[in-house]
Amino acid sequence: MRLKVLNLTYHPSRSPQIIRDDVTKLDKLPRRVAAILDLRDDDDENGGVDGLISDISELAAWLVLAGVPHLTIYEHDGVVKLHISELVRYVSKNLRLYFGTDSIPTFAVRVPHTNATAYSHPALGTNVDLTISVLSRVDGKPTILELTKTMSELAANKELSIKDISVELVDEELVELVGPEPDLLICFGPSLDLQNFPPWHIRLTEIYWEPGNTDVNYAVFIAALQQYSQCEMKVGK
Amino acid sequence: MFEQLSTFPGYDQVLTGAKKLFGRIIQTGPVPKHVAIIMDGNRRYARSHKMEIREGHNIGFETMASVLELLFEAGVECATVYAFSIENFKRLAYEVEALMDMARLRLCQIRQHGELCEKYGVRLRVVGNRKLLPVDVQQIVQETEDMTKNNTRAVLYMCFPYTARDDMTQLIRNVVAESLINPEFEISESAFNHFLYTPPLDLLIRTSGTYRLSDFLLWQSVLPKCSVVFSDRLWPEFSPLHMAKILLNWSFNTYWYGHGNGFVVLAPGDSARAQKSPVPVPDSAEDDYSDSSSDAAVDAAVEEEDTFTSDEDPISK
Numbered sequence: 001m002r003l004k005v006l007n008l009t010y011h012p013s014r015s016p017q018i019i020r021d022d023v024t025k026l027d028k029l030p031r032r033v034a035a036i037l038d039l040r041d042d043d044d045e046n047g048g049v050d051g052l053i054s055d056i057s058e059l060a061a062w063l064v065l066a067g068v069p070h071l072t073i074y075e076h077d078g079v080v081k082l083h084i085s086e087l088v089r090y091v092s093k094n095l096r097l098y099f100g101t102d103s104i105p106t107f108a109v110r111v112p113h114t115n116a117t118a119y120s121h122p123a124l125g126t127n128v129d130l131t132i133s134v135l136s137r138v139d140g141k142p143t144i145l146e147l148t149k150t151m152s153e154l155a156a157n158k159e160l161s162i163k164d165i166s167v168e169l170v171d172e173e174l175v176e177l178v179g180p181e182p183d184l185l186i187c188f189g190p191s192l193d194l195q196n197f198p199p200w201h202i203r204l205t206e207i208y209w210e211p212g213n214t215d216v217n218y219a220v221f222i223a224a225l226q227q228y229s230q231c232e233m234k235v236g237k
Numbered sequence: 238m239f240e241q242l243s244t245f246p247g248y249d250q251v252l253t254g255a256k257k258l259f260g261r262i263i264q265t266g267p268v269p270k271h272v273a274i275i276m277d278g279n280r281r282y283a284r285s286h287k288m289e290i291r292e293g294h295n296i297g298f299e300t301m302a303s304v305l306e307l308l309f310e311a312g313v314e315c316a317t318v319y320a321f322s323i324e325n326f327k328r329l330a331y332e333v334e335a336l337m338d339m340a341r342l343r344l345c346q347i348r349q350h351g352e353l354c355e356k357y358g359v360r361l362r363v364v365g366n367r368k369l370l371p372v373d374v375q376q377i378v379q380e381t382e383d384m385t386k387n388n389t390r391a392v393l394y395m396c397f398p399y400t401a402r403d404d405m406t407q408l409i410r411n412v413v414a415e416s417l418i419n420p421e422f423e424i425s426e427s428a429f430n431h432f433l434y435t436p437p438l439d440l441l442i443r444t445s446g447t448y449r450l451s452d453f454l455l456w457q458s459v460l461p462k463c464s465v466v467f468s469d470r471l472w473p474e475f476s477p478l479h480m481a482k483i484l485l486n487w488s489f490n491t492y493w494y495g496h497g498n499g500f501v502v503l504a505p506g507d508s509a510r511a512q513k514s515p516v517p518v519p520d521s522a523e524d525d526y527s528d529s530s531s532d533a534a535v536d537a538a539v540e541e542e543d544t545f546t547s548d549e550d551p552i553s554k
Contacts, residue, residue: 140459141426148409149424152416162414167406191490191499192465199455203402207448207465211499227448 016098019065022222026229030183033224034072034205035059036197037216038189039079046215049079053087055188055216056080056132057094062221064095064105064130071132072182076195078136081111088118091132105129112178113138139178140198147173174200181205186224188216206231252477253306259481260310266488269439269497272308273317275453276301278445278471285471291335296473298343307477309357309391311484315436317394319453323366323403340374340397344381358390364434365399366407394435401455408432408456429456438463440487440497442480444472464490464497 023029037055040047046054056073063071073080080087088109095104107130109118119128147170154160181201187193187209194202208224276297283293301318308316320340326333347354347361354361363378370378378397411432416422430437438457443450446469450458458465466483468475487497494500 141429141456144405144409145424145426145429148412148429151409152413152424155413155417162410162417165406165410165413167400167402170406170409171402191496193461193496193498194459194463194465195461197459199459200402200405202450202455202459203452204449207450231447231449 016065019062019218019222023066023225026225028229029066029068029225030206030228031068032070032072032180032182032184033063033068034074034182034185034197034201035216036074036185036187036189036193036195039075039077049083049086052080053083053090054094056087057091058216058218059221060091060107060130060132061094061098062218064107065098066225069130070182071130072135072179073132074135074195074197076137078113078134078138080134081113081136084109084111084116084118084134087132087134088120092120107132109134110179113143133179135178135198137196140196143174143177143198144200147177171200174198184208184224184228186221188213188220190214204233252303256307256310256477259307260312263311263481263484263488267491268312268484269487270313271315271317271436271438271440272313273319273438273441273454273457274301274304275319275441275443275451276472277443277447277451279473281445282471282473290332291339293473294336294339298339300473300475303477304475304480305393306357307480308484309359313391315392315394317364317396317435317438317454319399319451320395320397321365321399322396322452323369323398323400324452325398326369337371337374341377344374344377348377348381348384354385354388354393358388359385360388360392361385361395362392362434363395363397364404365396366403367397369398396453400452401450402452404454405456433457440483441465442468442483444468444470444475446470462496466498 037052039049039052042048044051052075056071059073060071091107091109092104095107099105104120106124106128107120108126108128110116110131110133112133112135119126151160151165155162178198178201181203182205185197185202185205185207187207189209190212192207192209206228208220208227210220210223213220279293279297280290282288282296283290286293305316305318321336325336361381363382367375367378408429412424412428415428415432416424422428433456435457437460438454439462441450441454441458441463443465444467446467448467450465457463464487466487468479468483470479486499490499491497
């Protein structure tokens with residue numbers, strides 16, 4: 001109920017000014033936002049891969065307007081990874097709706113697992129307004145397993161000593177393989193379910209979800225940013 | 238008001254009785270096997286009550302004992318508490334020393350009286366990077382562990398000092414070491430789980446209204462079967478009653494939705510997800526609940542509400 005009211009009052013209806021106004025009120029902003037999205041049945045409203053892609057393109061537009069440069073999408077089964085070209089096309093289209101045709105922001109879509117990157121405007125180089133990383137279950141524990149395998153091969157060949165395996169080394173490798181840790185994780189499901197999200201990457205991540213919410217909407221997004229702006233990080237101190 | 242009540246004669250007996258009763262009732266439905274707690278907010282509590290920080294930690298310890306009593310009464314087999322993070326060494330030397338003092342004192346107490354441990358058959362294990370502790374504390378830890386090692390009913394894991402990243406790195410090291418010794422050893426997720434010190438986690442609780450995991454049991458808590466609960470109370474304010482509510486919620490949600498956090502969107506790949514999850518979920522356990530307890534769970538929920546009110550009555554008189 002609360003959500004419905006919020007949605008009515010907040011609905012941005014593709015007007016950048018409202019989002020900008022909301023964001024300027026915040027004390028601090030995350031640099032990296034991650035979102036856990038659920039793949040729904042093809043028959044449901046906003047279901048299937050198309051639904052996911054349209055959700056991602058909305059998120060991308062909001063993040064560009066908020067001035068957050070990194071978006072991480074986590075979807076358990078990784079179906080979006082198979083539709084990267086469609087994703088790029090759809091996000092461009094949606095950004096055009098928000099920003100008009102003159103000043104479309106540039107963005108890149110990364111799939112760390114296959115080490116592939118697609119640019120919206122290949123001609124403009126690698127300097128983009130928004131980077132979207134697409135993750136799935138394989139980027140979590142299976143990647144740590146792969147890393148361990150590599151390390152054990154190196155150790156068998158006496159190229160790496162067990163003593164040298166430190167938190168810093170593992171962190172460096174995993175940032176290389178998956179990416180840095182997000183500052184804010186928004187779970188768009190009705191209750192918190194981390195779904196095997198990469199465990200190394202939620203160390204100090206602020207987690208937000210709205211109980212009962214089932215879709216990607218602006219009210220949840222801005223509430224998450226508000227919670228992040230109020231949180232206090234002490235890291236043990 | 239609550240503090241004054243606790244000075245009444247017979248209060249402890251009533252509380253213990255209530256916990257026992259609750260334990261019996263909750264065991265009619267699903268109970269989490271492994272509960273982990275991030276006990277956050279001792280210092281904020283001390284500051285807001287104008288106490289010394291040391292005193293806040295002391296009250297926090299009392300809360301822990303009280304909450305653990307309820308958990309073990311409810312049939313939880315394994316509890317993990319985040320006592321001290323490796324990052325906490327960055328705090329003022331004075332406070333670190335006070336915490337170490339408290340560890341010495343409390344562990345000695347457990348050794349001498351062994352109340353909590355003996356009564357519930359609790360085995361104490363200290364996990365984490367112990368090499369970072371002062372030598373005498375290491376010694377005490379070792380002795381206390383040895384003293385309780387024959388207890389089998391439940392295990393209390395104390396993370397001291399611990400961070401999940403340190404733990405995962407240690408895990409990787411162990412797996413690499415094993416693969417060097419044993420060439421046929423296959424590196425898989427089940428192999429990793431074999432090296433974990435705890436059984437799969439069912440419920441993780443974080444207090445003080447902070448929505449982060451803060452480097453605690455990361456590997457375990459991302460599992461789809463684990464539910465993470467955040468509470469707005471500071472740890473010293475967190476009472477067994479709050480714990481009871483969380484347990485009831487978990488129990489109901491697990492029974493009703495099949496997930497401890499409540500309704501989750503079932504994706505088409507969801508059944509596959511359950512199979513892929515490294516922890517085999519025994520189907521028989523779910524069958525047990527489904528046939529007999531459809532009414533029982535609801536009844537139990539109602540009953541428990543009743544018992545609380547009736548338990549509180551004698552106190553308030």
